Amino acid sequence: MIPAAFDYVAPTSVQEALAVLAQAGDDAKVLGGGQSLLPILRMRLNAPETVIDLGRIDALRGISEDGDALVIGAMTTYAEVLASDLVRDHALVLHKAVATIADPQIRHRGTVGGALVHADPAGDVGAPVLALGGELVIAGSGGERRVAAADFFEDLFTTAVGDDELLVAVRIPKHTGWGAAYEKFVRVAQQWSIVAVAATVRAEGGTITQARIGLTNMGSTPLRATAVEDALVGKGAGDLAAICASAGAGTNPPSDLNGDADYRRHLAGVLTRRAVAAALG
Amino acid sequence: MTRINVTVDGVKYSDEVEPRTLLVHYLRETLGKVGTVVGCDTSNCGACTVHLDGRSVKSCNVLAVQADGHEVTTIEGIGSGGELHPMQKAFHENHALQCGFCTPGMIMQAIDLLKDNPDPSEHEIREGLEGNLCRCTGYHNIVKAVAAAAKAGE
């Protein structure tokens, strides 16, 4: 199918985009990489009057350093993230997660910002950004504000970004030299996560000194397994099974044809053990 | 209608399109480049794969207006002077197709894959083609063809 007719605007600055958004209001939709929005428009699940394409705003692209943080522009593609040494060096778990998304063609178009605002609970960008304690930079008519990842994801497909706002960047505190792994459980290639676990750890002589764990598709938003993170400190490879088994405790994951909630809680424990073991190296 | 200027297979075009026109429909219906095909409604199959500024994309999941000012290469633009592209030759020689519907997309993605990784392992070939579905061959000969093209390109 093809989308319903719409007006198309391609602003070249964030200011211009915000002005168009303010004018068009509810009837407008922002286009990032289009890899989720275009299928939605083609299936006519949505029919905005105006589509505002962010693809011509150069300021939204690219990866840079700002002191202790990495700054990733909202329109930076997955392929650009994967090619970035900065991401590998300072946010390896994000690199590992992005490598599992969809397929090469979609990774050439899909963007970090689009994925975060789309906020599909099975999406693979949210959990690593949450685990790394990322901050989202949101622009509106009143200027910019920053929201912690923990407060950014509100519900299924719902974030702190208002209808008249844009996500402009993600700031990620550097986790230089941390080991990392993303364990994604799927039945076939190119599938959305049934459950996935993002783990990144710092270790000295095989003993974990710090651990961060994010869960994908274990609820309506990405989650952090903080009790397991705390319990891992001071432990090593031999202790993982007992500690990680409870990673899914207290979560409320979906039940569907891929597995019921109990099975997902089981998977979360198994995948957490595998991810932490792989992150320890 | 919006005017777009696009270079497709080395030729410059300037056309009025409806903003909702998908790139694949622009290629097929406006330019007559029917070598690029549509195999699904969900952006899963990869049959519509073309290169946009040298990188593979699913042309059913890009708007024609997004290609304004950019360069598109389709399966019709990779051969030169009546000669098949080495990847096309490798598909031919390794019997890497049966019905042929997935082939344009497979070839465009395989070319992209070798650009990043000129000497891929069998596993890397399979992963590199994960966005392209084939309902006939069982993939075996496709993987062989890509490996052969990589070897020939050394």
Ligand SMILES: Cc1cc2nc3c(=O)[nH]c(=O)nc-3n(C[C@H](O)[C@H](O)[C@H](O)COP(=O)(O)OP(=O)(O)OC[C@H]3O[C@@H](n4cnc5c(N)ncnc54)[C@H](O)[C@@H]3O)c2cc1C
């Ligand atoms: C076949 C297929 C398989 C896929 N598999 C996976 C997978 O395994 N894992 C995974 O995580 N994802 C997967 N995806 C989705 C992919 O990651 C999308 O690219 C992503 O979800 C959306 O990013 P986008 O840049 O394409 O955004 P778009 O599709 O352009 O936009 C998505 C939403 O975000 C809004 N938006 C975009 N950018 C901004 C911004 N800067 N500010 C405010 N709002 C904005 C849009 O209005 C829209 O509502 C898959 C997609 C396809 C088609």
Ligand code: FES
């Ligand atoms: S037609 Fe584009 S992916 Fe199937």
Ligand code: FES
């Ligand atoms: S040869 Fe028929 S779909 Fe691949």
